[in-house]
Amino acid sequence: MTPPALRPYLPADAPVLAAILCASIDELTAEDYTEDQRAAWMSIADDEAEFAKRLASRLTLVATMGGAPVGFAALEGTELIDLLYVFPSAAGQGVGTLLCDALEKLAAARGGKKLTVDSSDTAEPFFKKRGYIPQSRNTRVVADQWLGLTTLTKELAP
Numbered sequence: 001m002t003p004p005a006l007r008p009y010l011p012a013d014a015p016v017l018a019a020i021l022c023a024s025i026d027e028l029t030a031e032d033y034t035e036d037q038r039a040a041w042m043s044i045a046d047d048e049a050e051f052a053k054r055l056a057s058r059l060t061l062v063a064t065m066g067g068a069p070v071g072f073a074a075l076e077g078t079e080l081i082d083l084l085y086v087f088p089s090a091a092g093q094g095v096g097t098l099l100c101d102a103l104e105k106l107a108a109a110r111g112g113k114k115l116t117v118d119s120s121d122t123a124e125p126f127f128k129k130r131g132y133i134p135q136s137r138n139t140r141v142v143a144d145q146w147l148g149l150t151t152l153t154k155e156l157a158p
């Protein structure tokens, strides 16, 4: 099995990252969110230009296996994980860990004191395992659907 590697986001990645986001939501979160909720959530990547702008304006890292993108994560400012998605067939192989380790190091190196994430119910055990502590239960309206989320934070080592 090829170990995952990381590289910075390039503008040409936007379509494949949109496809990863959609597949990840559709297949990995089906136990926690209804079909309508997943469709609404996936719609955040519908407008490719807007999605590309969002990726470019964050510190976005792309995880690859055998050179092909299999996941991505975006740090907004120094204290917020904005996006973290892994392609279903690559899940459970350490890709999310690699991405999150890198975001935590980069955030700390840039002076971030703690990281916050509005996590899906699906990803919550992943973040808890990494030492993130639940702070509050929230809902977010996306394309007329209410999505349940949990805000978690983790203090970063200086």
Ligand SMILES: CC(C)(COP(=O)(O)OP(=O)(O)OC[C@H]1O[C@@H](n2cnc3c(N)ncnc32)[C@H](O)[C@@H]1OP(=O)(O)O)[C@@H](O)C(=O)NCCC(=O)NCCS
Binding pocket: 024, 025, 028, 029, 083, 084, 085, 086, 087, 090, 091, 092, 093, 094, 095, 096, 097, 098, 117, 118, 119, 120, 122, 123, 125, 126, 129
């Ligand atoms: C959550 C997610 C990013 C994890 O990525 P991943 O590459 O599968 O994670 P890893 O392989 O690095 O797993 C690290 C650990 O977390 C655990 N873990 C990962 N996803 C988990 C889940 N859904 N439930 C329970 N544990 C999970 C793994 O078992 C592993 O534990 P181990 O170290 O004891 O083996 C991925 O499942 C995903 O994209 N989910 C759907 C999209 C989503 O909800 N994104 C978050 C938006 S806030």
